[in-house]
Amino acid sequence: MAQEPMARYRPEEFKPGPVGESDEDLARAAGQIASTIFHPVGTARMGADVAAIVDPRLRLRGFQGIRVIDASIMPTITSGNTNSPTIMIAEKGARMILEEMRRI
């Protein structure tokens, strides 16, 4: 941007700003401004197999009275964003708890 023909507009770098020009300078600047937007899911996978952490009713296998009701039970990540499916999991999980409370 410092070259002609842009120089006459006196553009100023906004981000990351004047950090230097070496590869090391730029790598350091990237590390300071970058952040992850990973959508981690599936650390307590739901399933009917022996390796699943929770069963299809979200109960922690091998324990009584503990459920996992969040994005961690997704067997695989959704193709779209994860917030709405997480709300759906919460709604279904709440309904499962109420159903079982009514039976007691």
Ligand SMILES: Cc1cc2nc3c(=O)[nH]c(=O)nc-3n(C[C@H](O)[C@H](O)[C@H](O)COP(=O)(O)OP(=O)(O)OC[C@H]3O[C@@H](n4cnc5c(N)ncnc54)[C@H](O)[C@@H]3O)c2cc1C
């Ligand atoms: C940067 C970013 C952007 C995103 N943007 C979108 C988007 O635009 N649209 C979309 O659909 N999804 C988006 N997501 C994903 C969405 O936010 C998650 O999928 C969703 O919040 C998962 O809900 P959760 O309840 O499973 O986990 P979380 O929302 O992470 O809730 C976990 C909760 O547990 C608490 N906690 C953790 N450890 C403990 C502990 N030991 N004791 C007590 N509490 C604890 C945490 O503080 C947190 O409140 C985004 C995620 C990130 C990181």
